[in-house]
Amino acid sequence: MTWDTDILIAGGGLNGPALALALARGGFSVTVVDARPARTRAEAGFDGRAYALAIASVRLLTAIGVWPGVADKAQPMLKIKASDGRAGEGSAPFFLHFDAAEIEEGPMGHMLEDRHLYAAFLDAMQTVPGITLLSGETVQAQEVDGSGVTVTLASGRRLTAGLLVGCDGRGSGVAARAGIRRIGWGYGQTALVTAIRHEKDHQGIAHQFFMPSGPLAILPLKGGHHSSIVWSETDATAEAIQALPDAEYLKALRPRFGDFLGEIGLAGDRFTYPLSLSLAERFVAPRLALVGDAAHGVHPIAGQGLNLGLRDVAALAEVLILARRRGEEPGSPTALEEYQRWRRFDSTALALGMDSVNRLFSSDNPLLRLGRDLGMGVVNALPSLRRGFIRQAAGLTGELPKLLTGRQI
Numbered sequence: 001m002t003w004d005t006d007i008l009i010a011g012g013g014l015n016g017p018a019l020a021l022a023l024a025r026g027g028f029s030v031t032v033v034d035a036r037p038a039r040t041r042a043e044a045g046f047d048g049r050a051y052a053l054a055i056a057s058v059r060l061l062t063a064i065g066v067w068p069g070v071a072d073k074a075q076p077m078l079k080i081k082a083s084d085g086r087a088g089e090g091s092a093p094f095f096l097h098f099d100a101a102e103i104e105e106g107p108m109g110h111m112l113e114d115r116h117l118y119a120a121f122l123d124a125m126q127t128v129p130g131i132t133l134l135s136g137e138t139v140q141a142q143e144v145d146g147s148g149v150t151v152t153l154a155s156g157r158r159l160t161a162g163l164l165v166g167c168d169g170r171g172s173g174v175a176a177r178a179g180i181r182r183i184g185w186g187y188g189q190t191a192l193v194t195a196i197r198h199e200k201d202h203q204g205i206a207h208q209f210f211m212p213s214g215p216l217a218i219l220p221l222k223g224g225h226h227s228s229i230v231w232s233e234t235d236a237t238a239e240a241i242q243a244l245p246d247a248e249y250l251k252a253l254r255p256r257f258g259d260f261l262g263e264i265g266l267a268g269d270r271f272t273y274p275l276s277l278s279l280a281e282r283f284v285a286p287r288l289a290l291v292g293d294a295a296h297g298v299h300p301i302a303g304q305g306l307n308l309g310l311r312d313v314a315a316l317a318e319v320l321i322l323a324r325r326r327g328e329e330p331g332s333p334t335a336l337e338e339y340q341r342w343r344r345f346d347s348t349a350l351a352l353g354m355d356s357v358n359r360l361f362s363s364d365n366p367l368l369r370l371g372r373d374l375g376m377g378v379v380n381a382l383p384s385l386r387r388g389f390i391r392q393a394a395g396l397t398g399e400l401p402k403l404l405t406g407r408q409i
Contacts, residue, residue: 003148003160005031005132006330007320010139010151010174011167012036014051015292015309017121019165021064022313024130026321026409028330031132031159032125033139033151048195048268049114050228052077052206052219054307055105056395059406060314065128069120075222076100076107078204105396111206111219111228139168142177142288148331149287162330164288165316170278172294178285184278184297189214190238191300192231193271195221196253199262202227208301209256213237214275215301216256226267230300231256232275242272275299277355279348283340287331289316295343298351307395308347314401315342321409346398 007023009016012034020030053061053074061067082096100107125131134153141152142164149164166174175182191214202220209216214232221227231253233241241252246266257264278297283290292309316339323335395404402409 003162005029005159005161007031007163007165008033008139008149008151008159008161009165009167011169011292011294012133012135013167013169013292014117014121014306015313016165016167017118017125018060018064018066018310019167019291019313019317020131021066021121021124021128022060022317022403022409023320024128025064026317027130027324028320029130029132031134031161033134033137033153035136035138037135046113046115046195046268048221048226048228049193049271050111050195050219050221051114051117051306052109053112054109054304054395055107056400056404057307057310058110060310060403063403063406063408064124066117066120066124069123070112070116073116073222074110074112075220076204077109077111077206077220078107080108080206080208082208082210084210103396107204111221113221139164139173142174144178144285144287162287163320166288166290166294167292169293170276170297172280172290174288175280175290175294178288180285180290181281182278183281184276186274186276187214187299188235189232189275190235191273191275192233192238192242193229193273194231194266195226195228195268196257196264197226197267198264199225200260201225202261209258211256217300218257218261227261228268229253229257232300235274238272242270277351279351283344284336286333289336289339291316296347296351299355304350308350311346311395311401311404312343314403315339317403318401318409342399342401 006028007030009020009030009032012032016032016034020032023030058067078100080098098108125133138154139151140154143150148160148162150158150160151164152158164174166172168174201224204220206220207218213234216232217230219228241249244252249270250264250266254264276297277299280290280295283295291312293305295312296308298305298308319335319338319342320330323332324330328335
């Protein structure tokens with residue numbers, strides 16, 4: 001068939017460009033429809049928003065030509081420390097301590113700011129043949145027939161493609177128009193996200209402090225004296241804290257944060273995000289596939305949201321490229337079902353696992369506190385078990401698509 005583009009991707013956040021680059025390198029023509037003006041986000045200043053990229057994700061970014069442009073801006077995560085406790089009381093005596101030296105692959109992951117990663121994607125898309133980026137546009141309608149899919153953009157322009165991929169987030173219009181329902185629930189928690197500067201060097205250590213109201217993640221950024229924080233509180237408490245002036249905001253953060261990094265101050269904009277679990281009942285439909293948050297939205301407790309999306313990217317790119325080599329169309333039902341089998345169980349299991357961890361650690365029940373603290377102590381005392389957790393967090397376990405191992409498809 002002849003289409004305007006082989007594959008049309010709705011959503012130009014991070015998963016969309018990653019998928020476009022992987023597919024274009026496999027010989028497809030790809031069009032990315034992004035609601036935002038491209039350069040506005042790429043030229044943004046420091047605001048503290050950042051991602052914890054697992055080893056497997058870094059390998060994918062290397063394989064699609066993005067990592068070389070951001071490697072010098074990324075902060076290696078050399079250690080991860082997780083502890084339980086209450087604000088102002090310090091941590092419990094038992095904790096988890098993961099060290100990158102325990103695995104052969106090097107740092108468990110890297111912290112990278114959103115502005116650097118998006119700019120690198122944008123630069124890469126401009127240099128790889130076969131990619132068209134339509135900025136300031138959205139998909140408003142889609143029609144599927146035997147020959148392909150036709151989308152109508154907000155401007156009124158119509159485009160045909162062999163496959164439509166929804167990378168348009170938890171409120172995916174692509175999924176809704178295809179009749180794909182979602183299951184999930186809210187946590188009654190909101191994440192407060194910002195960046196801080198601190199007196200002492202973080203030494204590449206990421207911290208996760210579990211409190212009854214929700215976890216606080218302190219994630220090291222490049223340079224040693226800045227960190228990104230993801231601070232979960234009940235909805236009402238988070239709303240009240242977000243409304244405070246900066247000085248009072250810091251006053252509320254201080255007992256939760258502690259003094260291990262010395263004096264602290266705000267260094268970026270302040271954001272809030274309501275927390276929930278959201279899973280699409282299906283990841284595919286005729287001539288359609290869902291990727292990233294459009295397929296699954298998880299609790300940020302382990303920083304796995306983007307890593308989970310990039311696993312989707314690697315799997316979908318591999319099944320589509322291999323199907324192309326067999327002479328199949330990009331919307332091949334066989335390829336789409338293979339993608340769903342590959343990704344749905346893994347992403348659902350991880351989402352429910354994060355849900356269980358959040359519920360376990362967000363309780364102040366004394367028996368639960370004792371049980372989880374003893375559990376962390378046992379894991380921390382057993383090197384083989386500890387290494388298993390490290391490898392899982394680094395994305396090195398399971399049936400990995402080629403791109404997640406750093407290999408070309």
